[in-house]
Amino acid sequence: MGWYADRVLPALIARGMENKQMTKYRPLVPSLASGRVLEVGLGTGLNLEHYGDEVTHVFGLEPARKLLEQAAERAERAAFEVDLIEAGAEAIPLEDASVDTVVTTWTLCSIQDLDTALSEIRRVLKPAGRLLFLEHGRAPDAGVARWQDRLTPLSRPLLGCSLNRPMDRLIDAAGFRFSELRKEYFDGPRFISYHYVGQAQPR
Numbered sequence: 146m147g148w149y150a151d152r153v154l155p156a157l158i159a160r161g162m163e164n165k166q167m168t169k170y171r172p173l174v175p176s177l178a179s180g181r182v183l184e185v186g187l188g189t190g191l192n193l194e195h196y197g198d199e200v201t202h203v204f205g206l207e208p209a210r211k212l213l214e215q216a217a218e219r220a221e222r223a224a225f226e227v228d229l230i231e232a233g234a235e236a237i238p239l240e241d242a243s244v245d246t247v248v249t250t251w252t253l254c255s256i257q258d259l260d261t262a263l264s265e266i267r268r269v270l271k272p273a274g275r276l277l278f279l280e281h282g283r284a285p286d287a288g289v290a291r292w293q294d295r296l297t298p299l300s301r302p303l304l305g306c307s308l309n310r311p312m313d314r315l316i317d318a319a320g321f322r323f324s325e326l327r328k329e330y331f332d333g334p335r336f337i338s339y340h341y342v343g344q345a346q347p348r
Contacts, residue, residue, distance in 0.1 A: 180245030186252030
């Protein structure tokens with residue numbers, strides 16, 4: 146799995162993140178960010194062009210070196226300073242209460258220890274900071290959820306993705322309160338197209 150995880154999986158992720166549906170919805174979240182931003186799961190840096198004038202600095206956290214190498218060119222073109230950080234979200238190398246905004250887009254499904262990662266996100270956010278998220282997860286329809294449960298043991302090792310995470314409950318349990326939350330199906334197969342989009346602040 147080392148060769149697959151280091152070489153094949155990053156290439157699959159990079160290709161998948163550029164599909165038409167993700168390109169359509171991608172600007173929803175980064176466009177709302179402000180101040181010092183931590184993007185968890187920077188990938189190849191596709192979100193960087195969607196940050197607005199209120200962003201002063203982006204810390205791009207990404208555990209896959211291959212993806213960070215591809216993100217470097219986009220980071221150089223950004224109108225704000227970008228620090229690329231090769232690390233996982235379970236141990237974020239930033240100080241407590243040091244960022245104004247945390248952004249995640251199609252990332253929380255891939256983090257192995259999500260409870261720890263959300264705790265770390267809460268730690269680095271300022272008390273009035275915001276978590277902005279665009280994530281797919283567990284569907285409310287029982288039949289769809291059963292398929293998500295069946296497919297996750299395959300999607301996890303092959304695609305690095307857990308299909309069946311109830312994102313709203315996990316974020317709430319990590320000590321956040323929602324100021325905005327949309328839950329709906331986007332276009333695409335229903336087992337992967339139910340989305341959670343919103344904003345949350347530390348309680």
